Amino acid sequence: MIIIYHCFGGSHSSVTAAAIHLGLLSSDRLPSRDDIMALPYFDKTTDNDFGSIRFIGFDDNNNAVYVLGKKSQSDRFSNVLTGIAELLDKKDDLTAVNTMGRVNWSMKLGGYTSRKIGMAGLGRPVVIQGTIKAFWELVNLVEMTKFKILNRTQN
Amino acid sequence: MKIIFLGTTGVHQALVAGYYYLGFRPEGDCKNLNGFADLEMEICGFPILLGQDQKGNMVYALGCETDVLMMKKTIEQLADILGNEPNQLLVLPISIPGEKMLLWLTNIAGFTGAGKWYSFISRFIVKKNLLTIFNQVKQLQKQFIRN
Numbered sequence: 001m002i003i004i005y006h007c008f009g010g011s012h013s014s015v016t017a018a019a020i021h022l023g024l025l026s027s028d029r030l031p032s033r034d035d036i037m038a039l040p041y042f043d044k045t046t047d048n049d050f051g052s053i054r055f056i057g058f059d060d061n062n063n064a065v066y067v068l069g070k071k072s073q074s075d076r077f078s079n080v081l082t083g084i085a086e087l088l089d090k091k092d093d094l095t096a097v098n099t100m101g102r103v104n105w106s107m108k109l110g111g112y113t114s115r116k117i118g119m120a121g122l123g124r125p126v127v128i129q130g131t132i133k134a135f136w137e138l139v140n141l142v143e144m145t146k147f148k149i150l151n152r153t154q155n
Numbered sequence: 156m157k158i159i160f161l162g163t164t165g166v167h168q169a170l171v172a173g174y175y176y177l178g179f180r181p182e183g184d185c186k187n188l189n190g191f192a193d194l195e196m197e198i199c200g201f202p203i204l205l206g207q208d209q210k211g212n213m214v215y216a217l218g219c220e221t222d223v224l225m226m227k228k229t230i231e232q233l234a235d236i237l238g239n240e241p242n243q244l245l246v247l248p249i250s251i252p253g254e255k256m257l258l259w260l261t262n263i264a265g266f267t268g269a270g271k272w273y274s275f276i277s278r279f280i281v282k283k284n285l286l287t288i289f290n291q292v293k294q295l296q297k298q299f300i301r302n
Contacts, residue, residue: 002236051225053232066236068229073220076200080219083201084230087157087215088244090237 001063001149003095004053006077010069011045012111013099013138016131018056018065020142027139033128043114043124045069063149075100092152097145102137106130156212158245159202161227163254164261165218166190166197167281168288172249173205173216175292181285184278190216192277194269197261212245220258223248247295251284 003021005014019025019039036042041054050069058064070077078096085094110127114120160176162169171181174188185191196203202215219226227246234244257280264273281288 004233051222051228051232053229053236064236070229071222071225073226076198079200080202080217080226081229081233083217084159084233085237087202087213088234088237088239090239093237094233 001093001095001153002066003059003063003097003145003149004066004068004081005097005099006068006070006081007099007103008069008071009045009111009115010049010052010054010067011041011043011115012107012127012131013103013134014067014069015039015042015056016135017097017099017102017138017142018067020139021065021145022057022059024057027142030132030135033125033132036128036131041067043111043120043127045115061149061153095145095149095152097141099138099141102134102141104130104134106133156210156243156245157215158208158212158247159215159217159230161217161219161223161230161246161248162250163218163220163223163258164197165203165216166193166261167257167277168249168251168254168284169216169218170203170205171281171285172247172288172292173214175289176296177206177208177214181282184282186278191281192269192274194261194264194273198265218261223250245299249288249291251281251287253280253284256280 005017007014020027025031025035050071053066053068056065056067078098081096082094085091106126107130110123110130113123114127160169160173170190181188190196190203197218202217205214205216207213227248230246260273260276
């Protein structure tokens with residue numbers, strides 16, 4: 001199965017969720033600034049990365065985990081991806097997870113300043129602080145995703 | 156093969172283009188086109204099946220909101236990742252002036268409900284751009300035959 005975590009830029013919340021999923025970040029303690037900055041793609045994407053499905057790694061059950069930046073696409077985006085998988089007869093092979101519901105204002109403001117305006121020195125500390133603040137909510141989202149996948153594979 | 160006509164919304168220009176490709180001509184302000192300005196279909200986000208062409212290809216319309224070319228890239232990559240055989244999926248972007256307006260109207264209608272105004276303005280904008288849509292489909296058909 002492939003799992004796609006998607007958010008606005010594919011740079012912060014989706015990358016963090018994918019890292020938690022893969023165990024790159026421990027899900028039982030808050031990460032440090034350095035832990036977060038060491039993540040692949042964290043706060044490093046460019047405009048060309050919008051719409052690109054980027055591979056992060058395989059989880060313990062050999063599911064491939066990806067991240068995706070979707071710009072301002074609404075909540076229906078997961079359905080769009082699932083719909084495409086369905087018409088390719090691969091519906092059961094895809095789980096799309098929207099991480100935008102876990103994004104706080106610090107992440108939005110810091111992410112915009114760092115990625116859109118290009119002032120990483122100013123925006124990065126703010127987005128990292130926001131990511132640490134949102135960490136337990138992202139852990140919760142990942143746990144729910146893993147549970148859903150387990151349910152699906154057992155049925 | 157699956158053919159997806161992609162627009163900012165799936166129930167306006169993309170749907171008309173798909174039906175035109177299948178040989179249906181819009182009559183009476185697109186009233187004869189099943190699914191035209193159907194808000195429920197649009198909001199759910201799934202590709203809308205329009206029919207099958209003469210070669211047996213399934214034809215769909217899909218709305219992708221703000222950035223059509225970005226979504227085309229995503230869909231093609233997703234098909235690759237899912238192990239889809241090359242040339243089994245064709246994504247054809249359709250663009251018209253006023254497509255952003257159609258998207259805004261659809262977003263507003265999502266909150267207020269789609270009244271007659273939604274259908275009326277949708278028909279007005281699409282009708283004004285029918286030739287643009289038809290020309291794009293013809294162009295794509297030529298490319299399709301060449302490849």
